[in-house]
Amino acid sequence: MVVSLPSGTGLVVDELTVAFGDHEVLHDVSLDWPRGRVSAIVGPSGCGKSTLLRAVNRLVETTLSSRVSGRIVLDGDDLRSRSAPDVRRRVGMVFQRPNPFAMSIFDNIAYALRPQGSKRPRERALVGAVERALTRAGLWAEVEDDLHRSALDLSGGQQQRLCIARALAVGPDVILLDEPCSSLDPRATATIEELIHDLRDELIVVVVTHNLGQARRLSDKLTFLLEGRVVETGETADLFRRPSEQATADYLGGVFG
Numbered sequence: 001m002v003v004s005l006p007s008g009t010g011l012v013v014d015e016l017t018v019a020f021g022d023h024e025v026l027h028d029v030s031l032d033w034p035r036g037r038v039s040a041i042v043g044p045s046g047c048g049k050s051t052l053l054r055a056v057n058r059l060v061e062t063t064l065s066s067r068v069s070g071r072i073v074l075d076g077d078d079l080r081s082r083s084a085p086d087v088r089r090r091v092g093m094v095f096q097r098p099n100p101f102a103m104s105i106f107d108n109i110a111y112a113l114r115p116q117g118s119k120r121p122r123e124r125a126l127v128g129a130v131e132r133a134l135t136r137a138g139l140w141a142e143v144e145d146d147l148h149r150s151a152l153d154l155s156g157g158q159q160q161r162l163c164i165a166r167a168l169a170v171g172p173d174v175i176l177l178d179e180p181c182s183s184l185d186p187r188a189t190a191t192i193e194e195l196i197h198d199l200r201d202e203l204i205v206v207v208v209t210h211n212l213g214q215a216r217r218l219s220d221k222l223t224f225l226l227e228g229r230v231v232e233t234g235e236t237a238d239l240f241r242r243p244s245e246q247a248t249a250d251y252l253g254g255v256f257g
Helices: 049-056 084-090 105-113 123-136 156-168 186-199 212-218 236-241 246-252
Strands: 010-020 023-034 038-042 066-074 091-094 174-178 204-208 221-226 229-235
Touching: 010 049, 010 204, 023 049, 023 204, 023 221, 023 229, 038 049, 038 212, 049 066, 049 091, 049 174, 049 204, 084 091, 091 156, 105 123, 105 156, 123 156, 156 174, 156 186, 186 204, 186 212, 212 236, 221 236, 221 246, 229 236, 229 246, 236 246
Parallel strands: 038 204, 038 221, 091 174, 174 204
Antiparallel strands: 010 023, 010 066, 221 229
């Protein structure tokens, strides 16, 4: 049975299992991620954190050897019954390393807004939407006078915010962030964390992080994943203060990682 959530309040994965060939990476994972909160996933390398996000975004299916079972439900809508492009419009994803396209700042956002394979709106028609996306990502004030500059000339932190803006441009319900600060300096990390905090008022926000300090600062809800299974999930403060499972206490206490 799917985890019970009132209609319109969040994203649920129910008994989600993912395998590549004979290797099962996720085992019957069931979680719910509500609106209005930042949900973080932590666990050692190779535990399935990134695979979980990629399964929700339907990217796992691009690997021919993959097998996926279970349900992924957004506001009562089973995403596995929808087309992958439709899911990716509703569930945006930002990766560990910034991946701007080799084009201008403006065109990075416009590309997401232009329906592929149909008549492309002209640049003038997209100016407002590009500005809104860059503003939501906290980047507009830094680039508004130089929108036709190459995105590859931006700093690493700016590139990551550009990628967040590109994901936000199509108006998703969910944004998944896979270790979005791992390659950034402390100042850029603080800027991204502030942005994520602000986005929780508008979207379902799920963050994978290897940084326990960041998870503690940033998230309201925390899940500890180990060897492809959910060990424990709950309020972040509660898990750090009084975990129910010894494995959670050991991981959060730095015994292993």
